[in-house]
Amino acid sequence: MRSESTREDWTISVDAETKASERPGDHEAELRLWLRMLTCTSLIEGEIRTRLRKRFDITLPRFDLMAQLEKAPDGLTLGEVSRRMMVSNGNVTGLVERLVAEGxxxxxxxxxxxxxxxxxxxxxxxxxxxxxxRAHGDWMAELFDGLDPEEIGSLMELLAKTKRSVQRATMETDQR
Amino acid sequence: MRSESTREDWTISVDAETKASERPGDHEAELRLWLRMLTCTSLIEGEIRTRLRKRFDITLPRFDLMAQLEKAPDGLTLGEVSRRMMVSNGNVTGLVERLVAEGxxxxxxxxxxxxxxxxxxxxxxxxxxxxxxRAHGDWMAELFDGLDPEEIGSLMELLAKTKRSVQRATMETDQR
DNA sequence: GGTAAATATTTTAAGTTTGAAACATATGAA
DNA sequence: TTCATATGTTTCAAACTTAAAATATTTACC
Structure with missing residues (x-):
C-alpha cells in the first residue's frame, strides 16, 4: 500500500506544480480567462447595443457619452470625457459633434x-x-439575474484585483 | 436590553431586504459590476492592441481572426468565423480581404x-x-500575474455563470 | 520676459463595425 | 418540379475608432 501511494503522490505533486510556472510558455489558464471575459462583455455589449437602437434609436457610444455627462452636472472637458470613456480624443470630438447636432x-x-x-x-x-x-438599469438587472448578491460581490472583488493587476503590468512596461 | 435589541434587529432586517428587490428600479450592484467588467476588458484590449501594433505591426481584429483560423487547421467558412468572433458577416468579409492581400x-x-x-x-x-x-500568451500571463490560480478558477466559474445568465436573458426576450 | 515642454483639442487617413439590403445557392414542402 | 423559405456571402452607407500630426494655449523654468 505504502509504495503504491508514493508513486501516486509523486504524480499528483508534479501535476500540481506543472500548473503554475513549471511549463514555460504555457499560459493556458490566463488565455482562457481572457477569452471568457471577452465573450461575456461581447454578449452584453451586443445585447445593449441592439436594445438601445431598437427602443431609443441611439448608438451605444452616444449613450455611454451621455452617461458620463449625467454623472457630472457641471459638465466635463472633452479630455476628461475621453479619459473616463477610455477612448481617444478624436473619438470624443466626433461623438460630441453628433450629439450636439441632435440637441x-x-x-x-x-x-x-x-x-x-x-x-x-x-x-x-x-x-x-x-x-x-431607467431601461438600461432594468436590462442590467435582467442580464445578471442568474447571479446572487454574493456572487456579484465576489465578481466585483476579483475584477477589482484584475484591474489592479493589469494596471501594474502596464505601468511597468510603460517605463521600459 | 431585550427591547433595544428588537429595534436594532428590525433595522438590520430592513436594510438586508432593501438590498435585494425591495427598491424598485435600483440596480446599482449590477450596473457597477457591468462598468467594472467593461473597465477590465477595455484596459486589457487597449494594451494588447498597442503591443500588437508596436511589435508586430498588426491590428487586433486581424490577430483575432488569425487566432480563430489557427484553431481550425482545415479552415472555416466566413459565417463560422463571424459567429465565433461574434461580429457581423460584412465585418469578416473586409478583414479577410485585407489578410488575403497580406498573404x-x-x-x-x-x-x-x-x-x-x-x-x-x-x-x-x-x-x-x-x-x-507566443508573445500574446506571455502578455496575458503578465497582465493576470496578480491573480493566483484559485482566483483565476473562481473568475472562470463566475464568468461562466454570467455567460449563462446573459444567454438565458437574451433568449427569453428574443422570443417575445 | 522668453522659451521649451506640457496640455487640450482638432484634423486626417486608415481601418473597423454595424445593420440592412441585395444576391446566390440550398432545402423542403406541396 | 416549383416555389417559398432558409442560409452564406457581399455590398453599402453611416458611424465608430485609432494613432499620429497639426494647432492653440498654458505652464514652468531661465
Whole structure:
C-alpha cells in the first residue's frame, strides 16, 4: 500500500506544480480567462447595443457619452470625457459633434483655459437620458439575474484585483 | 436590553431586504459590476492592441481572426468565423480581404456548398501567427500575474455563470 | 520676459463595425 | 418540379475608432 501511494503522490505533486510556472510558455489558464471575459462583455455589449437602437434609436457610444455627462452636472472637458470613456480624443470630438447636432449635448468654452471646451447635457438630453438610463438599469438587472448578491460581490472583488493587476503590468512596461 | 435589541434587529432586517428587490428600479450592484467588467476588458484590449501594433505591426481584429483560423487547421467558412468572433458577416468579409492581400490567409470554394467560402491560414500566416501567439500568451500571463490560480478558477466559474445568465436573458426576450 | 515642454483639442487617413439590403445557392414542402 | 423559405456571402452607407500630426494655449523654468 505504502509504495503504491508514493508513486501516486509523486504524480499528483508534479501535476500540481506543472500548473503554475513549471511549463514555460504555457499560459493556458490566463488565455482562457481572457477569452471568457471577452465573450461575456461581447454578449452584453451586443445585447445593449441592439436594445438601445431598437427602443431609443441611439448608438451605444452616444449613450455611454451621455452617461458620463449625467454623472457630472457641471459638465466635463472633452479630455476628461475621453479619459473616463477610455477612448481617444478624436473619438470624443466626433461623438460630441453628433450629439450636439441632435440637441442632446451642448459645448461651452472654459472660462479658465482657452484651450479647453466643456460639454454637458442639454435639458432635452437630460430628459431623454433619464428614460434610457431607467431601461438600461432594468436590462442590467435582467442580464445578471442568474447571479446572487454574493456572487456579484465576489465578481466585483476579483475584477477589482484584475484591474489592479493589469494596471501594474502596464505601468511597468510603460517605463521600459 | 431585550427591547433595544428588537429595534436594532428590525433595522438590520430592513436594510438586508432593501438590498435585494425591495427598491424598485435600483440596480446599482449590477450596473457597477457591468462598468467594472467593461473597465477590465477595455484596459486589457487597449494594451494588447498597442503591443500588437508596436511589435508586430498588426491590428487586433486581424490577430483575432488569425487566432480563430489557427484553431481550425482545415479552415472555416466566413459565417463560422463571424459567429465565433461574434461580429457581423460584412465585418469578416473586409478583414479577410485585407489578410488575403497580406498573404496571411487564403480563401477557397467549398466543394459541397457553392454559396460558402472556406478561409484558412497560409503557411506564412501560420508562421507569422506562431510568433504573435507566443508573445500574446506571455502578455496575458503578465497582465493576470496578480491573480493566483484559485482566483483565476473562481473568475472562470463566475464568468461562466454570467455567460449563462446573459444567454438565458437574451433568449427569453428574443422570443417575445 | 522668453522659451521649451506640457496640455487640450482638432484634423486626417486608415481601418473597423454595424445593420440592412441585395444576391446566390440550398432545402423542403406541396 | 416549383416555389417559398432558409442560409452564406457581399455590398453599402453611416458611424465608430485609432494613432499620429497639426494647432492653440498654458505652464514652468531661465
Amino acid at each position: 442632446l449635448v451642448e459645448r461651452r468654452a472654459s472660462p479658465k483655459d482657452r484651450r479647453a471646451t466643456y460639454v454637458r447635457l442639454t435639458d432635452e438630453g437630460r430628459a431623454v437620458f433619464s428614460g434610457m438610463a | 496571411l490567409v487564403e480563401r477557397r470554394a467549398s466543394p459541397k456548398d457553392r454559396r460558402a467560402t472556406y478561409v484558412r491560414l497560409t503557411d506564412e500566416g501560420r508562421a507569422v501567427f506562431s510568433g504573435m501567439a
